Amino acid sequence: LEAHYSPLHNGSTTVTGGLIVLRDVTRQRELERLKREFISIISHEIRTPLSSIRGALGLVAEGILDDDPQTAKEMVSIANNNIERLVRLVNDILALNRLESGQVDLKYQWCPAVSLVQQAFSSVEALATAHQIHLEATVPNDLWIWADPDWLVQVLVNLVNNAIKFSPPQTAIAVTAEAIASESIIQFAVIDQGRGIPADKLQTIFGRFQQVDASDSRQKGGTGLGLAICRRIVQQNGGRIWAESALGKGSTFYFTLPHPEHQEEGRFFKVERS
Ligand code: ADP
Numbered sequence: 001l002e003a004h005y006s007p008l009h010n011g012s013t014t015v016t017g018g019l020i021v022l023r024d025v026t027r028q029r030e031l032e033r034l035k036r037e038f039i040s041i042i043s044h045e046i047r048t049p050l051s052s053i054r055g056a057l058g059l060v061a062e063g064i065l066d067d068d069p070q071t072a073k074e075m076v077s078i079a080n081n082n083i084e085r086l087v088r089l090v091n092d093i094l095a096l097n098r099l100e101s102g103q104v105d106l107k108y109q110w111c112p113a114v115s116l117v118q119q120a121f122s123s124v125e126a127l128a129t130a131h132q133i134h135l136e137a138t139v140p141n142d143l144w145i146w147a148d149p150d151w152l153v154q155v156l157v158n159l160v161n162n163a164i165k166f167s168p169p170q171t172a173i174a175v176t177a178e179a180i181a182s183e184s185i186i187q188f189a190v191i192d193q194g195r196g197i198p199a200d201k202l203q204t205i206f207g208r209f210q211q212v213d214a215s216d217s218r219q220k221g222g223t224g225l226g227l228a229i230c231r232r233i234v235q236q237n238g239g240r241i242w243a244e245s246a247l248g249k250g251s252t253f254y255f256t257l258p259h260p261e262h263q264e265e266g267r268f269f270k271v272e273r274s
Helices: 026-061 069-100 113-130 149-165 216-220 226-236 260-265
Strands: 002-009 015-023 109-112 134-138 144-147 172-180 185-191 241-246 250-258
Touching (some): 069 226, 109 113
Antiparallel strands (some): 109 144
């Protein structure tokens, strides 16, 4: 509790009473604490790639590698990768901030689920090829959803990206989408055959900068914000997101969207669309 005291006067200088205002500042303190914590995490996240950039470019600038162009090139490439990581980090922080402060106006429209999955696949194709991961989609052609396509593709990209990062080569990642009549929802699933997630982390990983392993984001080039962004987008679209996993066998990330048409027209998905 925070207390403020103001004396009350009777028109002259004589104090005739006092006013004490007590204010519960628990919530405000908590918000301030969260803000400090967030800033400290972000500073740390920024400092790590910055030190790598400084180290790598420093060697090149000092001319130490003048006789070794190959190593010099590697140093520049390390710097470059870290710059990309910083750009991703800043973009993710901005996206999350926009989502959390309600500055995002979702542009809802009817979109074929198939094309959303295809768009997501084309942005992760290069990464999948590099990791020798096979991507497959099982999505009915006549499944249309009511959502903001850009943000929804972002959710799929983040989930498939993670699935690729945490899967061994020569495995497959499947994306499925289906309408579930009894619940009036559309459910997407991203299924991998990767290392899996311990049961006690299945919920926490959706928080900001939460990793199963402290080195996960650095080693795999992530920002630790991907799932927090997914959760925000899905919630904003009226759905829910969760993960199931068996350690060493793989993980499945599910998310749902409400099916407005089901309620409106008593049917599942529109088959015809102009
Ligand atoms: P990051 O940028 O670290 O990937 P995310 O928020 O996207 O951040 O994911 C948080 C953490 O959840 C990851 O660092 C990883 O530990 C775990 N994780 C996410 N997806 C998977 C997956 N498909 N398989 C195993 N672990 C995963």
